[in-house]
Amino acid sequence: MNYWLVKQEPTVYSWDNFYKDKSTEWTGVRNFQARNNLRAMAKGDEVLFYHSNVGKEVVGVAQVSKEAHPDPTANEGDWICVTLTPKTKLKNPVTLVQFKDDPVLKLTPLIKQSRLSVMPLTEPQFRRVLKLAASSRE
DNA sequence: GCCAACGTTGGC
DNA sequence: GCCAACGTTGGC
Numbered sequence: 270m271n272y273w274l275v276k277q278e279p280t281v282y283s284w285d286n287f288y289k290d291k292s293t294e295w296t297g298v299r300n301f302q303a304r305n306n307l308r309a310m311a312k313g314d315e316v317l318f319y320h321s322n323v324g325k326e327v328v329g330v331a332q333v334s335k336e337a338h339p340d341p342t343a344n345e346g347d348w349i350c351v352t353l354t355p356k357t358k359l360k361n362p363v364t365l366v367q368f369k370d371d372p373v374l375k376l377t378p379l380i381k382q383s384r385l386s387v388m389p390l391t392e393p394q395f396r397r398v399l400k401l402a403a404s405s406r407e
Numbered sequence: 408g409c410c411a412a413c414g415t416t417g418g419c
Numbered sequence: 420g421c422c423a424a425c426g427t428t429g430g431c
Contacts, residue, residue: 278429300414322429365430384413384428 272395273310274317274327274379275353276386284318284328288355292334295387296342296350303387308337310351317390317398318355319379326362327398331355359402373397 275295277283287293298304310316316331335352342350368374374397378388390398 276429325430382413383411383430386428 270392271309271311271314272316272390272392273306273314274319274377274388274390275331276319276321278322279320279324280322283320284355284358287318287331287353288329288358292352292354294341294350295353296340298340298350298387299343299346299348300386303385304347304349306387306389307349307351309389310336312336315356315395316353317395320362324362325365327359327364327402328362329355329358330399359399361402361404363398363401367401371397371401 282293295307298307310333312333312335314333316333317327318329318331319327331353332355333351334354337349337351340348340350365379368377368379373394374380377390377394378385382388
């Protein structure tokens with residue numbers, strides 16, 4: 270089992286859109302490193318859903334329901350997408366500030382490589398996010 | 408709205 | 420193969 274984090278601008282496609290859709294093709298990735306991460310996803314892997322620009326917080330957990338297949342929105346080039354399905358909405362979203370303040374989470378690519386849109390997380394990092402999401406932030 | 412970081416493109 | 424120019428992402 271591997272763990273991942275994907276970014277999306279909520280003004281383009283928010284967690285609520287995703288949740289209503291029940292499932293979505295994660296298309297449009299046009300960065301080699303992000304693509305390689307998509308390709309490494311296995312069915313059942315858990316994926317954190319992060320809202321970039323607006324919110325700047327992890328809002329939910331998704332699951333890979335279909336592994337890498339050709340991205341239908343790509344006219345040329347070797348681009349792929351995966352299918353994601355919403356799993357759970359976080360009780361308390363975990364913000365970028367919380368990532369920066371946390372000794373475990375500040376080592377994630379979200380902080381160290383801020384422009385990458387699909388990134389791997391270690392199991393401790395993933396668990397840390399869920400833990401922060403479960404505890405309230407006064 | 409600005410700008411830093413970073414990826415891509417194209418001239419040489 | 421280098422590097423300047425340019426475009427994009429995303430935080431502030």
